[in-house]
Each structure stands twice: as C-alpha cells, then as structure tokens.
Amino acid sequence: MQVTRDFSHYVKDLGAGLKHIDLAVEGVSCAGCMAKIERGLSALPDVTLARVNLTDRRLALEWKQGTLDPAKFIDRLAELGYKAYPFEKASAEATEAEESRFLLRCLGVAAFATMNVMMLSIPVWSGNVSDMLPEQRDFFHWLSAVIALPAAAYAGQPFFRSAWRALKGGNVNMDVPICIGVILALGMSIVETFHHAEHAYFDAAIMLLTFLLVGRYLDQNMRRRTRAVAGNLAALKAETATKFIGADEISEVPVAAVRAGDLVLLRPGERCAVDGVVVEGRSEIDQSLITGETLYVPAEQGTAVYAGSLNISGTLRVKVSAAAEGTLLAEITRLLDNALQARSRYMRLADRASRLYAPVVHATAALTVLGWVLAGASWHDAIVTGIAVLIITCPCALGLAIPTVQTVASGAMFKSGVLLNAGDAIERLAEADHVIFDKTGTLTLPELEVVNAADIPADVFALAGQLALSSHHPVASAVAQAAKARSPLMGATEEPGQGVRAVVGGVEIRLGRPSFCGAEALVARDADRDPEASVVAFSRGDEKFLLSVRQGLRPDAAKIIAGLQRRGIKVEILSGDREAAVAAAAKALGISEWRAGVTPADKIARIEELKRGGAKVMMVGDGMNDAPSLAAAHVSMSPISAAHLSQATADLVFLGRPLAPVLVAIDYARKALHLMRQNLWLAVGYNFFAVPLAISGVVTPLIAAAAMSGSSILVMLNALRARKVAEEASSWK
Amino acid sequence: MEVMIILVPLALALGLAGLAGFLWSLKSGQYEDLEGAAWRAIADDDQPAPPPPEPAPSRP
Numbered sequence: 001m002q003v004t005r006d007f008s009h010y011v012k013d014l015g016a017g018l019k020h021i022d023l024a025v026e027g028v029s030c031a032g033c034m035a036k037i038e039r040g041l042s043a044l045p046d047v048t049l050a051r052v053n054l055t056d057r058r059l060a061l062e063w064k065q066g067t068l069d070p071a072k073f074i075d076r077l078a079e080l081g082y083k084a085y086p087f088e089k090a091s092a093e094a095t096e097a098e099e100s101r102f103l104l105r106c107l108g109v110a111a112f113a114t115m116n117v118m119m120l121s122i123p124v125w126s127g128n129v130s131d132m133l134p135e136q137r138d139f140f141h142w143l144s145a146v147i148a149l150p151a152a153a154y155a156g157q158p159f160f161r162s163a164w165r166a167l168k169g170g171n172v173n174m175d176v177p178i179c180i181g182v183i184l185a186l187g188m189s190i191v192e193t194f195h196h197a198e199h200a201y202f203d204a205a206i207m208l209l210t211f212l213l214v215g216r217y218l219d220q221n222m223r224r225r226t227r228a229v230a231g232n233l234a235a236l237k238a239e240t241a242t243k244f245i246g247a248d249e250i251s252e253v254p255v256a257a258v259r260a261g262d263l264v265l266l267r268p269g270e271r272c273a274v275d276g277v278v279v280e281g282r283s284e285i286d287q288s289l290i291t292g293e294t295l296y297v298p299a300e301q302g303t304a305v306y307a308g309s310l311n312i313s314g315t316l317r318v319k320v321s322a323a324a325e326g327t328l329l330a331e332i333t334r335l336l337d338n339a340l341q342a343r344s345r346y347m348r349l350a351d352r353a354s355r356l357y358a359p360v361v362h363a364t365a366a367l368t369v370l371g372w373v374l375a376g377a378s379w380h381d382a383i384v385t386g387i388a389v390l391i392i393t394c395p396c397a398l399g400l401a402i403p404t405v406q407t408v409a410s411g412a413m414f415k416s417g418v419l420l421n422a423g424d425a426i427e428r429l430a431e432a433d434h435v436i437f438d439k440t441g442t443l444t445l446p447e448l449e450v451v452n453a454a455d456i457p458a459d460v461f462a463l464a465g466q467l468a469l470s471s472h473h474p475v476a477s478a479v480a481q482a483a484k485a486r487s488p489l490m491g492a493t494e495e496p497g498q499g500v501r502a503v504v505g506g507v508e509i510r511l512g513r514p515s516f517c518g519a520e521a522l523v524a525r526d527a528d529r530d531p532e533a534s535v536v537a538f539s540r541g542d543e544k545f546l547l548s549v550r551q552g553l554r555p556d557a558a559k560i561i562a563g564l565q566r567r568g569i570k571v572e573i574l575s576g577d578r579e580a581a582v583a584a585a586a587k588a589l590g591i592s593e594w595r596a597g598v599t600p601a602d603k604i605a606r607i608e609e610l611k612r613g614g615a616k617v618m619m620v621g622d623g624m625n626d627a628p629s630l631a632a633a634h635v636s637m638s639p640i641s642a643a644h645l646s647q648a649t650a651d652l653v654f655l656g657r658p659l660a661p662v663l664v665a666i667d668y669a670r671k672a673l674h675l676m677r678q679n680l681w682l683a684v685g686y687n688f689f690a691v692p693l694a695i696s697g698v699v700t701p702l703i704a705a706a707a708m709s710g711s712s713i714l715v716m717l718n719a720l721r722a723r724k725v726a727e728e729a730s731s732w733k
Numbered sequence: 734m735e736v737m738i739i740l741v742p743l744a745l746a747l748g749l750a751g752l753a754g755f756l757w758s759l760k761s762g763q764y765e766d767l768e769g770a771a772w773r774a775i776a777d778d779d780q781p782a783p784p785p786p787e788p789a790p791s792r793p
Contacts, residue, residue: 031772054769104759112752119744143741 005252007070010086014062018048021070023059024232026083028052033082040080041073056228059084088256093231096224103220106155107213113151114203114210117144121203128198141193141200148202149186155209156182158216174354174399177361178212181205181390188387199384204391204708211712212399219403222410222420229419241273242266244317258320266316268496269472271308276318278303283314283497286474288440289623289643292576294551296534308624308643313473313497332645335600335628348424349673350402353680357398365389368695381697389694392703393687397711401679404719409672412723417655418665425651428635429666430673431616435564436607436633438621439575439585444551445657446622446641448478451533451548460545463504464538467492467511471500475536475549476511499536507541519544553588554659561589563663570615574603576625603629620662622646637662667725675722679715686711 012020028034034052037059041050049062061073070086077084120140127137156179163175182205189200244263245251255273258264266272268283284296289308296312299305305318365386372382410420420426437443453461465483468476470492492502499512510517517537522544533550564571573594575582582596595606603619607629610617619626619633622642630636630649638650647653654661690707693699763770 031769031776034769034772035776052769053766054772055766101759101764104764105756108752108755108759112748112755116745116748120741147745 005071006257007074007086007254009254009257010088011070017065018062019065019068020060020062021073021086022089023061023073023077023084024087025052025057025059025077026232028054028057028082036080037077037082041076044068044072044076055225057232058228086254087231089231093224093227096220096227100217100220100224103158103213103217106158107210107217109151110155110206110210110213113147113155113206116147117203117206120144120147124200134196137198138193138196141189141202144200144202145190145193148189148206152182152186152206152209155206155213159209159212172355172358173351174357177354177358177390178208178399180362181387182208185387185391188383192384195380201387201391207708208391211708215400215403218400218407222403222407227421229414242270260320262320264318264320266305266311266318267472268311268313268315269474269477271310272305272318273307274318274320275304275306276320278305279317279319281314281316283316284312286310286312288551288577289446291625292438292440292623294440294577294581306624310474312475315496332600332624332627335604338628348402349427349676349680350398353398353402361390361393364393364691364695371695372697385694385697388697388699389691392690392694392699392707397683397686397708397715398680400712400715400719401683402676404716405672405676405679405722408719408722409668409675412725413652413665413668416661416664416668418661418668419653419655420651421648421653422651425635426669426672427676428616428651429618429669432569432618432635432666434570434572434610434615435618435620435662436572436574436603436629437591438619438623438626439573439582440551440577441622441641442620442639443557443573443585443589443659444553446551446639448474448534448549449552450478450482451550451552453482453547456545456547460538460540460543463509463540464511464545464547467500467502467509467538470494470502471511475534476500478549479511479536479547504540509538509540511538512536514546517544519546522546553585554657556658556660558589560659560663561591564666565590567666569666574598574606574629576623600625600628604632607632618666637665664725668722671725672722675718679718682715682718683711686714 007021010021014020025037028037031054034054037052038050041047041059041061044063046064046066046068047061048064049060051060052058053060059077074084074086120143124132124137124140126132159175159178159182162173163179166173166176185201185205189202189205192200240252241255241258242250242265243253243258244265250265258274263279264274264276266281266283272285278299278301280301282300283298285299285305286294286296287306287309288294289310290306299311299316304321305316368389369382369386372385373379377385406426409426413420456464461483462485465480465485466487466489468480468483469485469488471477471494489502489504492500494500495512495516497513499510499516501508501510501512503509514520514523514535514537517539519537519539522537523535523546533548536547536549538545538547561571571591571593573582573586573591575594575596576598577596579596582594586592586594595602598606603626607617607619611634616634619630619636620638621630621636622639624643624645626638627643627646627649630638630646635652636650637652637654638646640647640653640655642650642653652665654665686707690699690703693703758764
C-alpha cells in the first residue's frame, strides 16, 4: 500500500497561479532560526515568499502552482530541524486580529490629535497668564476643535459602541462614563469657544481617549498572542488520519478533511483522531485519555473507538461515525455547554470596579453642578465645574490599571511555560483555594517509562532497546527510549500482538508478551507487584528478564503538591482510573482526599458540591472526560498533551513534563491580582486629591491633564512589578 | 504673529503626514510581527544571495 500525504485542505489559491499556505513551526525561538528557515525554503525553486512571523511562530509560504506540494515544505523543514504542520486560522483568531488592527488605527489617530491639540494648548495655557490676545486664543481653540472633533469621533468608536451595547442591554459598563465625559467635554468646549472663554477642554478629552486606547490595545494584544500560540500547539499535535481513498490506497489527511462514513486505518502506536466503529482487525486500545482507565481494552469488529484512544497491538480499519448523535463527543459537548453557561455569570474585576465607579462619578459631577447653582453661581459656571469633575475623575488610570498588569503577568507566565486561554483567567486563578487533579496524564506523565531499568544488566537492556526499535507498540517505544537505542537490529520481525524477535550472534532474542518469551514463571513469581505497571519480557536464549513499564508521576509532583498545601490550598484527586492505581498515586503525593472510578458527571457533581460550600475550585485535567469538569470549575488548567477538546476548554495550558507551572501560575496570578487591586486604589487615591480641587472650581486644564497623565504613568509603572514572584517553583528549569 | 500663518499649517501638515505614514505601515502589515522585525534589522546580510534559479531546470 502506498501512503501519500494530502494537505490540499489547507492550501489557499491566491490567483495568478500562486498558492499560499500557513505553517505552524515548532522550536523557532531566535533570529537565527528565522534566517535559516527563510533561506532554506527560498532556495527551493518556484517559492516566491517564505516569511517567518517570530511573534506567533508561524511561516507564510507562497509558491507558483506546479509540481511543489506542501508535504515537500514540511520535509524540507524537517531536514532543517524544525517540526511543522499546516493549520487554519480559527475564525475567532481572525476577528481578533482585525479588531486589534482597528484599535491600533484608533490609537494612531488619537495620538496624532493629542499631540497637535497639546501643541496648541500650551500657548493658550501660558498665554492666559501673560499677554495673549483673546482673538488669538479663540483662533487656537477653533483649531483645536477642528482637530479634536473628527479625531474623537473616529478614535472613540470602540468606547461608543461598547457603551451603546451595554445601555441597550440595560447595563452600565466602564465605557458609559467615558463616553459621557468625552461627549460632554467636547460639547461644552465648543460652547465655551463660542463665548470666547479662557478654557476649552479639547486636549483633556482627546488625551483621555489616547490613554484608554493604550490600555484597550494592550488587553486585546495579550489575548490575541496567547491564543495564536495555543492555536499553533494544537496544530503541531498533527491530528491526521490515514484515510482509504481506494480499496488498497491510503492517504494521510488532516482530521478536518475526514467525513462520517469514511474508512480510516489505525496502525499500532497511533492515536485515533476520530470517533468510529472497528470494521476489521483485532487489537488492544488505551483509552486513558477518554476514561482515565490505564488498563488496555480489547478491540475487535463492532467495538466503538473514540478520538484520543491509542491503538496498541494490531492494525484496525475504522468506519468513521463522528457526525452521528450519541457518540461520546456529543455527550461530552452537551455536558460542556451546560457547564460553560453556568460559569459565564462571573464578572471581571474591571467591570465590577466600573459598576461601583460609574454612579459615584456621575453623582459627584451632578452634585457639584447643583451645589454651585445653589451657592449662587451661574448655570454656565456650574456646568463648567461639573465637566472638570468628570474629566479629572476620568477612568483612564482605571482603564489602564487592569490590562497593563494582565499583559505583564501573562508575559511572565508565558516565559514559565503557561499559556492563558481566557482574558479573565488571572483573576479567577488568583482566587482558587481548592485544586482538583485528574490523575492519568496530569499527575502522571502521558508517556510510559521503564521502572526497573536498574535491575537489568546494562548490555541486555541496550540489546532490548535495539530490538524494541523495530516495533511501534507504545511499550516497545518506552523501552527503546529508556535504553537510548539508536540503531535497529537487522532482520528483526514483529509478530502482531505478540512481540519482536531477531537473531543476534546465532542466539534468538525476543521482546514481547511473557508467553511469547517463555517467561511465565518469572511473572508468576512477581505476581503481587505494582498493580499499575505493564510487564514486558525479554529473552536471550535461556536467559529471561522482566521489564516493568508504567506511567510515572511528574518529576516534581510531590514538591508542587506540598507547595500548594503550604499556601492553604486544599488538594484532591478525582480520577476515572481503578481504586488501587489512584490510591498508590495519592499516597505517594501525600493527598488524603481522593476518589477513583468517577465519571464525567460525577466530577461535575463533586465540583458543584464544593462550590455550594463556598470553595473556588481549580480543575487540572487532560482527558476528554475532564472537559466538562474543566468548564464547570471556577478556573481550569490542562497540560499541552491533553485531548483537543480539554485544551480548548481550559483557561490555562501548561507546557513540559514538570507540574511546577501549576504552582507558578497561581503565584503569578495572586501577585497580579494584588497589583490590580493596588492599581485601582492608586487610581482612586489620585482622584481623592484631585476631585476636591475640581469641585472647588480651581482646576485649570493644566492641572487636569497633569493629574490624568500622572496617575496613568504611576499605574503603568506599578504594573511592571508583576514580572517577578518569589521563586519557589521556578528552580525546575 | 504673522509667522503663525505659516507655522501652524506646517505643523499640522507634518502631523498629518506622520499619521498617514502610520496608517500606511499598519495597513501593509508592519505591526504583525514586532519581535521578528527587531531581529531583521540587525540580521547579517553578508551571506551570499541564494543562487539564481537555473535557466531550464531539468525536472522529471
């Protein structure tokens, strides 16, 4: 059978005989990689563009239609030492990129207008105390109006729209006072200019918009960047399926191109990418990603297999049924939707702050106007003072307070191997006081490892490793990896479902089932050993050895669990695996609270129970069965090896083998929340001094502008402190 | 004060030119990869250019 790779699903036709594809590339980290990849691919004939984006680690390729094929680029990148995979931008990502560009455009316009209006304002301020003629001042005010009004109309769009949406829905968000302040200030400034008054507030209004746009852009950009990188990682997991395109012809295609009713081939060692039913073949499958159960399950004709299960020993033909109702995915999606709805009631810190802030600001301004009128001032003077109050309490420090901290903290978390999926994840993570871990793949490593390598003579182990290279069986891969084997043995043959054998120096060696190697006696002797381990035997002539293979705990799991407990966080295990396996892990990690054999619905029930008790639950899990509980928890985290669905659901995703990122993320989040609150108080504190001045009517635009910029800069500087936390867990690097 | 008749429009024109430049650079995608752009500026250009494509590649 001939295998072809078909990535045509991802190729875009640009017209004029040009084709385009986007590739996610792994391991691009510096300018050197960028140059190497671009040169390496530009050297291919017919390639017209090869450009690496270092921010989101992607490669855009364009080439002349002809003999070139995307698979060739991927091979070329592999030769250069980079793993790559085509991907399609999620539609959410494209919308966000567009929005981010729009914000930047608004920011450009607002910054231009601010600079020019300030240029005109400074002569007015200094002229007011010296010798400026009223006509000149009016001229400058009119010029300012001509610049500021269209600029504010354009750059204010993000705020006007959001405020309008909120008002239409009967809510008040932070954009409402911003809009009222800006519109009132601009309107009053025009009136003032008509009346040849000394002050106009064009500068204050447009500067307010500029600062707010900086905050809005930072906020947006942080989410866009982490989402882009998370999208890459999903693509790099290379979810492909081997599809039959003829009776005997197969092709490797992206999962997105597989339809219900297709036949796919599942070879030993491959992870199934679709839901389906076995139509031919006999094997064992590992469903740990789906149920949490680590023991292998037999599969034969008629057995349902789910996306995420690993095929162990034989080759299977699977008929795809993913589109049908009643699949595991449909059931899990239903639970997921319910759970997500339950969580959307959470309100972000910024919204909560503005809910308090908006009425206070409006009431203060209104009372100021009333107060001055009652005290005998003219309506005109009273309204001018009221606007001064609105401007000086402008929420621009408030608008920056949270996005700046989030940006800095998410950058620091990114460096420690934690990606943020949700904008408000930091705030929710900081509140977590009860962590629930899944066991399989979360506390333990997803891949298998050899436990008793030390008990076996080194030369025998090395030979077993070489032999293991000839098999795709996951246990064999674990043996080969542990022995660091590189060169496979010549003439090795695999007996499906049994093992591998070869002849070395006239002696037959075998690796596989104990019965295949004639080692049943050894197994019987060690019957009461580790319940979690799988046993594989190795024989050389009459010498027999047993290798124990199991999923090991993450290297620093015990330390990190202890660290969590020291922070007053309760830790618990909820696993779909058998009782003995969970009990052993819980004992090794010092966790007293654990439950085994739980279903996805049980997990949600337990989370709800804890929530009712007032706990803020953080769920850490990787399997498909964890996805609904990840959504139900207050905040959730997944390792990068997790099932696609779980990763998309989790608020945070962590990279690498250690568990340390869980603790690091909590530390960063707590520090960040602390700084966010501090920033809010800083902004409020500033107003505390400035507002009485504004109410008393002595505020000039100069004081207003100084107070506004001063508070914004202070808030930004304070946010930079989120870069560092006390480094308990970071020594793992 | 007559000088303002020249200076003020000049200042505004310069500002607008800056804004136009910014909008153009934004539209042409120059803010898509700020990290990469920083490195491109100092990349070594001294390497020999890739050989020009052969005039008639004899591909099967």
